[in-house]
Amino acid sequence: MMDDYENKEKVETKNNLNEDNFRKKKSSQQQMQSLLEPVGKNINAVAKIQQSTKKILEPLQPMLQMQTNSSLMRDMYKRQIEASSSAFIRKQIEEMSNILKKTFIKNFDTGVISEAARMMMREISEAIQRIKIPDISAEHKQEIIEAYKAWGIYGWTIDPEASIKAFSYNPGDKKTADNIALKRYSKEKMEQIFEMIRESKRVKKLDFEEAVFDYQHKQYKSCALILFSLIDALLIRLQKKSNLDGKRRKVGLGAVNAAQKRTETDLNTELFFTHMFCTNLFVCLGKVFEGGKDFKNQPDVINRNFLGHGMMTKQVRKKDCIQLFLLYYNTLELLDMIY
Template identity: 55%
Template structure:
């Protein structure tokens, strides 16, 4: 084998390894997360204008991808199994992949003009494929049932866990809070919580210093101080979600009033016609309304960790590990809300 053949073999092996990693990454991505990302991207018309205005910069950003053209056929059967698709839906997905692959098949010495044409071709062909795909419908009765299930989970203090099987929890109505806690805690072993910490630390919107301190307190069983920090992080998001243009010179709200303001803005800025987005928002705001609800003169201790009881020193029980788990998940989902809005 000469040097040229050795070089070709090394390149092929590296390409196979890259393809496998990419396919595994796709297989681990939930359909619902993909839905959220696509929905966010399609609404961002400013990004499309940037493509037109700054082609050279975009080309440089895409260069690493262009240099690793991916064979999307690797591991498709495993991907199919992980998604649990029917044959017809799987064929539709394969058609989308084929169009995307064709549209992104550039040479390494691509010119800016060619790149612009490729983007145009990809947009047109991808739109045509999307138009042909038939989205399975859901009855209004089933939709309302799912909304109520997600609302009840939020009322018990539990929001979506990004590292657990959502179908295990949010597909059925818990009989009571105790059952909900038992089911949810099974989805939050130490390994899963560490994965959630990693996901949050990779998020550009996470306030890293405070978050690391909260994780440190959690790992060292300092749950009360951990909860204080997490409530502060969640409070900050609620406050910053209030637009100055809607304040009319008034001060920004805090607590439950800030939750109401965030809910109003979400109803305007987020497309809740998409079922998953509607379920996500229903669950999130049910939880926010519960943990920020009024203390009612602190007459009765809350079943779910409450910001007012904690901040005003009126919580008589100890803050638990479960309380902190719920707040970590709530913070994660607040950051996901920001992705939907912005």
């Protein structure tokens, strides 16, 4: 009986030792995993930062490789980079910010992350500095300004992803302008523009998504009405309360004029691209918000007063909505420039 008890005790002791060893092994594995996990996260974060840097630098490559005698000056190129890539770069930086937040783990050295971010900014800065900037004559500047005015009169504002040269020549007439512009706007291209608008922190999301839905379902009149209300709201917000002297903020064409005055005081319009951008934008805004003049003659460009007061006899077309989506995008950009 005693021998049976001793054997049983030996077996239990052995089992207890095995359990202790198992627990110690498991604990060691967990400790090792806890040590390796932040390392993995840091490595992953660095890799994502490097990928983001590559994506940001891609739009600059054509400019870095370009050898040109074209008469476009420094601020045009800088603004082209900003206009074509600003929303994309913001998105990349937001993604990197989220990565960094997740990666900053207590009691772990994150210096490698900071170094990767510094390298990214240095690469972007060096890439921009390597762009060769040709000069431009005063006469050619004026020609380009007049071309941008013409595009605005025909209802077209700057395409955020088009070449900087797209508006630098006068199309001559509205039909030519429409034919040239509409070739750019495939279904895929419009989706890109929608995504760029969605990324703006000032977009009124519910109304905008309703406008997109109406556009996609060929309900162009309701789409245009929503877009006009969104643009009007931005123009109202652009008016400083301190400049109102107790008066109400203006709407429609009055809001356009008030926003233009603020732009002239709050932005450096001596910079050539800023001048081009604002000239094109406000000529277009003035055209689509101009008064109905007793509604005697139908407008050749979509008009807020004719549409809003039920005085349009023409159908609202897909082209009209494309123009208004672009106008909304560029008015959002103006707010970003001012604020």
